[in-house]
Amino acid sequence: YMGFCVAVAGAAVADDWRVMSGDEIRTALNGVALDYGNATQTFDVDGRTTYVAGRPSQGSWDVRGDQYCSVWPPSETWVCYDMFQKPGMLRFVGESGTPTDGVIVER
Numbered sequence: 001y002m003g004f005c006v007a008v009a010g011a012a013v014a015d016d017w018r019v020m021s022g023d024e025i026r027t028a029l030n031g032v033a034l035d036y037g038n039a040t041q042t043f044d045v046d047g048r049t050t051y052v053a054g055r056p057s058q059g060s061w062d063v064r065g066d067q068y069c070s071v072w073p074p075s076e077t078w079v080c081y082d083m084f085q086k087p088g089m090l091r092f093v094g095e096s097g098t099p100t101d102g103v104i105v106e107r
Contacts, residue, residue, distance in 0.1 A: 017084040017091055022066045025083050028090060029061070029068065034102030041102065068092060 020028065029043040039053035049061040049070060059072040069080040084091040084099075092100045 016086040018086065020066070020083040020085055022063045024085070025066070025068050026063045028083075028085060028104075033105040034090060035105050036100065036102050040105070 030045045031043070033040055033042045039051060041049060041051045043049050043061055047060050047062060049059050051057045051059065051072075057072060059070050061068065061070045062078075063069070064078075064080060066082075067080040068083050069078045071078045079094065081092040081094045084093065088104055090102050090104065092102075094100075
């Protein structure tokens with residue numbers, strides 16, 4: 001049983017994702033573009049965000065506590081995500097627990 005716990009802990013460390021604070025999220029996203037493989041998203045310093053999967057969609061983003069939050073009109077509901085990072089990548093994890101990983105693209 002102890003061996004199993006050690007193996008799981010080792011796998012988590014090898015995965016290399018580190019939880020981000022609110023300040024780290026803001027710094028990491030300001031003026032950045034992410035590539036999700038099938039879509040891209042830009043995060044402007046003024047709080048605007050553009051998601052492009054075929055055609056562009058405009059929304060707003062903010063940091064609330066230690067979470068990334070966004071709203072996409074016509075919805076007025078802000079949805080928040082925990083964020084994680086490893087070199088060159090950012091991960092968003094919402095209430096469903098399913099991660100969305102983006103590769104940081106230089107602008």
